[in-house]
Amino acid sequence: MNAPPIVAPIVPGAPAEELLKVRDLRKRFAIKGGILSRTVDQVHAVDGVSFEIGKGETLGLVGESGCGKSTTGRCILRLIEPSSGEVWFQGNDVTKMDHGALQALRRDMQIIFQDPYASLNPRLKVGAIIGEALTIHKLAPTQKAMEDRVVQLLETVGLQPDHMHRFPHEFSGGQRQRIGIARALAVEPKLIVCDEPVSALDVSIQAQVINLLEDLQEQFGLTYLFIAHDLSVVEHISTRVAVMYLGRVVEIAPSRELYDNPLHPYTEALLSAVPIPDPTVKRKRIMLQGDVPNPIRPPSGCHFHTRCPIAKPDCAQRVPELRESKPGHWVSCHYRG
Amino acid sequence: MPDTFVPDTLLDIRGLKTWFKTEDGMVRAVDGVDLHIDRGETVGVVGESGCGKTVTARSVLKLIDMPPGRFEAGQILWQGRDLIPLEQAEMNRIRAREIAIIFQEPMTSLNPVYTVGDQIAEVIALHQKLSPRQAMAGAAEMLRLVNIPNPQKRVHDYPHQFSGGMRQRVMIAMALSCQPKLLIADEPTTALDVTIQAQILELMQEMKEKFGMAIMLITHAMGVVAETCQRVTVMYAGKVVEEAPVEALFSDPRHPYTQGLIRSIPRIDRAVSRQARLESIQGTVPSLLNPPAGCRFAARCKYAMDICTQGIPPLKEVAPGHRVACVL
Numbered sequence: 091m092n093a094p095p096i097v098a099p100i101v102p103g104a105p106a107e108e109l110l111k112v113r114d115l116r117k118r119f120a121i122k123g124g125i126l127s128r129t130v131d132q133v134h135a136v137d138g139v140s141f142e143i144g145k146g147e148t149l150g151l152v153g154e155s156g157c158g159k160s161t162t163g164r165c166i167l168r169l170i171e172p173s174s175g176e177v178w179f180q181g182n183d184v185t186k187m188d189h190g191a192l193q194a195l196r197r198d199m200q201i202i203f204q205d206p207y208a209s210l211n212p213r214l215k216v217g218a219i220i221g222e223a224l225t226i227h228k229l230a231p232t233q234k235a236m237e238d239r240v241v242q243l244l245e246t247v248g249l250q251p252d253h254m255h256r257f258p259h260e261f262s263g264g265q266r267q268r269i270g271i272a273r274a275l276a277v278e279p280k281l282i283v284c285d286e287p288v289s290a291l292d293v294s295i296q297a298q299v300i301n302l303l304e305d306l307q308e309q310f311g312l313t314y315l316f317i318a319h320d321l322s323v324v325e326h327i328s329t330r331v332a333v334m335y336l337g338r339v340v341e342i343a344p345s346r347e348l349y350d351n352p353l354h355p356y357t358e359a360l361l362s363a364v365p366i367p368d369p370t371v372k373r374k375r376i377m378l379q380g381d382v383p384n385p386i387r388p389p390s391g392c393h394f395h396t397r398c399p400i401a402k403p404d405c406a407q408r409v410p411e412l413r414e415s416k417p418g419h420w421v422s423c424h425y426r427g
Numbered sequence: 428m429p430d431t432f433v434p435d436t437l438l439d440i441r442g443l444k445t446w447f448k449t450e451d452g453m454v455r456a457v458d459g460v461d462l463h464i465d466r467g468e469t470v471g472v473v474g475e476s477g478c479g480k481t482v483t484a485r486s487v488l489k490l491i492d493m494p495p496g497r498f499e500a501g502q503i504l505w506q507g508r509d510l511i512p513l514e515q516a517e518m519n520r521i522r523a524r525e526i527a528i529i530f531q532e533p534m535t536s537l538n539p540v541y542t543v544g545d546q547i548a549e550v551i552a553l554h555q556k557l558s559p560r561q562a563m564a565g566a567a568e569m570l571r572l573v574n575i576p577n578p579q580k581r582v583h584d585y586p587h588q589f590s591g592g593m594r595q596r597v598m599i600a601m602a603l604s605c606q607p608k609l610l611i612a613d614e615p616t617t618a619l620d621v622t623i624q625a626q627i628l629e630l631m632q633e634m635k636e637k638f639g640m641a642i643m644l645i646t647h648a649m650g651v652v653a654e655t656c657q658r659v660t661v662m663y664a665g666k667v668v669e670e671a672p673v674e675a676l677f678s679d680p681r682h683p684y685t686q687g688l689i690r691s692i693p694r695i696d697r698a699v700s701r702q703a704r705l706e707s708i709q710g711t712v713p714s715l716l717n718p719p720a721g722c723r724f725a726a727r728c729k730y731a732m733d734i735c736t737q738g739i740p741p742l743k744e745v746a747p748g749h750r751v752a753c754v755l
Contacts (some may be wrong), residue, residue, distance in 0.1 A: 154620035262711045292475035293647065297691035297707035326693035349695055363625040365650030366696050367689060369673045377629065378622045381590045
């Protein structure tokens with residue numbers, strides 16, 4: 091499959107320098123069955139995803155459960171081995187790196203997880219959780235240097251220095267997410283993959299964490315891949331947004347442009363389904379029929395044709411390519427854009 | 428809360444306190460809640476995790492394990508009759524015929540070893556004297572009503588053969604098969620994707636019009652409230668802080684907590700929300716083991732004064748149907 095050509099600056103005014111480039115990334119998970127545990131089927135979790143992220147930019151990756159957005163994020167870090175495709179980070183292909191190179195890479199690429207309860211080791215104190223990365227990457231020559239750095243990191247994310255002597259269970263969800271952020275920041279990364287970082291938090295706490303992520307981006311020049319299912323949050327934090335459906339990117343555009351002029355019928359339906367917290371706003375809702383199809387046997391042609399309100403017969407035959415409809419606005423639909 | 432009993436009121440919760448005895452002490456999960464629901468009305472109960480909204484809902488159906496839970500005070504008037512002292516058998520009759528509940532996680536609230544048809548038919552058989560075959564036909568009819576394709580065939584399927592959205596439809600079908608007067612929906616769409624959430628909310632609206640029941644919608648999503656409810660009750664740390672018609676709540680929120688809650692959500696429909704910082708509420712929810720004296724929101728409130736920490740502000744009417752528990 092042909093990947094779309096690389097474009098230079100995607101957002102007017104955005105930095106031209108690209109930090110990460112993903113090309114035709116694919117991940118198939120084998121389904122084992124029978125007494126011999128043979129591969130009986132495959133789930134096409136990520137099915138040819140391509141995008142790039144500019145330095146200092148936030149790319150939002152949205153889609154419903156099972157669309158492959160988290161798998162994409164993890165394949166980029168090689169927490170999951172991609173089946174094929176390329177991930178270029180600062181001129182090197184991550185998918186070809188050996189163990190040593192990968193370990194060095196982890197200094198530059200970090201991840202924040204959704205569940206602040208499951209992603210912190212309950213038997214380590216916060217100081218050790220944050221300090222672990224400093225030890226691995228030999229960033230703290232002495233115990234004193236390590237403690238100073240941990241204190242500095244805790245203060246950066248809005249926690250108290252004495253919190254380093256406590257265990258994760260002594261913190262609330264929002265505070266734990268701050269610990270996860272401090273841990274990611276410890277190695278001074280360039281890119282942070284944020285995998286649903288606020289989904290488990292209450293709205294008032296969610297706002298605190300979003301504001302913190304924005305402040306840190308400004309302070310340290312961070313680049314984010316922000317994966318979430320909440321479209322309002324993604325719209326708020328992202329420079330550009332990519333929409334995924336059943337393992338494929340169906341639309342990429344600058345955040346504002348995507349929300350004001352969605353081209354793909356799926357993006358349109360997704361946006362119209364978001365409830366607006368204002369009873370005076372009455373919108374026309376595009377109701378999608380049925381559920382997301384099974385990714386073991388995704389529909390032929392355009393994956394969305396089974397639920398698409400404007401589908402025509404040939405949508406079941408031909409796979410639409412992601413093409414540039416307007417400068418910076420990419421869409422994969424035969425009939426839109 | 429009306430002082431005199433209005434006949435149109437279906438449910439009237441007065442000063443309800445549901446506490447839980449734990450090893451660490453008494454947790455005051457619901458600590459003096461007043462809430463009423465009229466016939467055919469949709470009332471939203473909003474608040475963050477641990478504010479007591481779910482415990483309030485479960486108290487109504489007496490689905491609280493006692494012990495550790497116990498009703499410390501208050502009344503739950505269902506059509507004028509207090510449910511708290513009722514016998515198990517009488518409560519079962521009300522659960523089967525008058526008040527139904529659907530939960531957040533449809534997989535854990537359906538029995539995995541029975542077909543969905545069996546489970547719905549069981550509810551129908553409780554309600555009407557019918558043969559097993561007739562009850563099963565009724566179950567298929569209910570599935571058709573909630574827009575499940577192939578209802579005749581799908582009654583014989585087990586819950587794991589349905590997707591999340593379809594399971595919630597099954598739950599709704601089951602809840603409605605007894606034609607309740609009140610449907611309590613406890614975070615019915617929280618576990619669902621946004622396009623499926625839209626389908627379920629539309630279905631609930633459709634069913635409401637068809638059966639004319641009242642809905643108590645428990646949720647943390649302000650967007651869902653704005654789109655579906657007529658009145659809203661906002662809870663914080665076991666207490667009601669504000670109650671208002673939905674338009675008034677969003678256009679003129681009076682309690683600082685409600686204001687913070689509404690302003691901290693990013694909005695996709697407004698260009699101004701972009702780039703701007705989100706307003707956040709500092710700090711975290713207080714422990715309900717030893718709730719602070721006075722207003723429970725005082726520690727996080729930017730307008731807090733000395734008086735706020737001295738006494739608990741009562742709900743005061745500021746406009747018709749709009750009550751706020753704040754000294755300001």
